[in-house]
Amino acid sequence: MHALIHDPDAPRGIRLGEAPEPVPGSSQALVEVRAVALNFGELAYISDFRKPGEVPGSDAAGVVVKAAADGSGPAVGSRVATVGWSDGWAELRAVDTGELAVVPEGLDLGAAATLPVxxxxxxxxxxxxxxxxxxxxxxxxxxxxxxxxxxxxxxxxxxxxxxxxxxxxxxxxxxxxxxxxxxxxxxxxxxxxxxxxxxxxxxxxxxxxxxxxxxxxxxxxxxxxxxxxxxxxxxxxxxxxxxxxxxFTIGSGLGPDIAYLVGELAAGRLDPQIGWRGSWERAAEAAEALFGRTIRGKAVLDLD
CATH class of the missing domain: 3.90.180.10 (Medium-chain alcohol dehydrogenases, catalytic domain)
Structure with a gap:
């Protein structure tokens, strides 16, 4: 599958490449990713926490293509916002069902991707x-x-x-x-x-x-x-x-809090403040803008 991978020689340490498809565990849903959000910290310290060829990325939103085998989490076809400490910037993501929330129809998945971290x-x-x-x-x-x-x-x-x-x-x-x-x-x-x-x-x-x-x-x-x-x-x-x-450390079990924020977003009481948005082919450009302090708010990448 296509993914943004860590490459120490690439601009800001990321480039589009190939990675193995994830194999979900029994309590994980398999999600087809449609949009991801970048966080300054995961880019600033990417070389400290990622090996070359690994897929970084915490925030991703998409559609469930395989429900968790243990029956937890949403059904196939559900739109979801997800979080994990790696593997988010790829076409497919296996994610623990306690770390996601359902996104209602009509709510932009790119906006939902800004919420988890x-x-x-x-x-x-x-x-x-x-x-x-x-x-x-x-x-x-x-x-x-x-x-x-x-x-x-x-x-x-x-x-x-x-x-x-x-x-x-x-x-x-x-x-x-x-x-x-x-x-x-x-x-x-x-x-x-x-x-x-x-x-x-x-x-x-x-x-x-x-x-x-x-x-x-x-x-x-x-x-x-x-x-x-x-x-x-x-x-x-x-x-x-x-x-x-x-x-401060964010901890785990973010699903209920993501769901709360999704609800606020859907009701118009929260603004995702997307300051940059484009194709994930422009990921290095977005990363440079984050480091250059030219983005106010979040940077979102859409998977084409």
Whole structure:
């Protein structure tokens, strides 16, 4: 079958090639993939986690062509959004039935493909902050895939959302998604925040942590800066403590949360924020655009 495979010599480490067809396990459905979504992290660290010739890819949406043998999951012909930690960028995917959700007829599969990693990350990280109604929540890297979902979900949860971006152009559209403030960097943020959904890492993580009020916390979600973070905990001790920081991991069993987000998308209460879309033959182009910070939101590839 055709697939995007990892090739260290190809632009951004991916190219179209051939891969063996997957053999589903008893609790897996076989899905004919129609669209995939790219995530910055899986491209940035592709050489660390993938061997040459392997098929990467977490997010994919398509149609079930073989139902799970154990009777779990949807029937043949069902349209689904799926997640896994590899093998998504291919014509066929075998996926655990606990890691997918049915997509209703009429809902764009490309839009549904944006939801599993970025959408569920934003949803689960927001939950870990605790109740946010009437509280200030800072979202860094707010123009990225996770960030734009986080802004929408936090605003819907009743938070006063401060969206931090790297440039004025990157902040376009965030107020329409629910942000109360859009800032470039954090130097202009002086009022404390209850929670931070932090996607950038590096020095910005320490700066964001210094803004958290007593009883609040930071969810350290990603490292788009590709820089290490250092926090002066002695300085934080002088502030009196009482502020948490957690290394976020998305976990497993994403199916129910994907289903919730699919429902929000279908009802028009969630915008997938697709900033780039094209054929998977243009995957390297899309990857370059992600790294060049020219995409606001998600990049989606359609399988022709």
């Amino acid at each position: 970025a959408g569920v990350t934003a949803l689960r990280a927001l939950r870990r902050l605790g109740p946010v109604v009437g509280r200030r929540v800072l979202v860094t890297g707010a123009s990225g895939g996770v960030g734009r979902f986080a802004v929408q979900l936090a605003a819907r949860a009743g938070a006063e959302v401060v969206a931090a971006v790297g440039s004025p152009a990157r902040g376009e559209g965030l107020r329409e998604l629910g942000a109360s403030e859009v800032v470039v960097g954090l130097d202009g943020v002086t009022a404390p925040v209850f929670g931070v959904l932090e996607n950038v890492g590096g020095p910005l993580l320490a700066q964001a942590y210094s803004l958290v009020e007593v009883g609040g916390s930071v969810q350290s979600i990603g490292k788009a800066s590709l820089e290490p973070s250092t926090i002066d905990f002695e300085a934080e001790r002088l502030r009196g403590g009482g502020r948490g920081i957690e290394v």
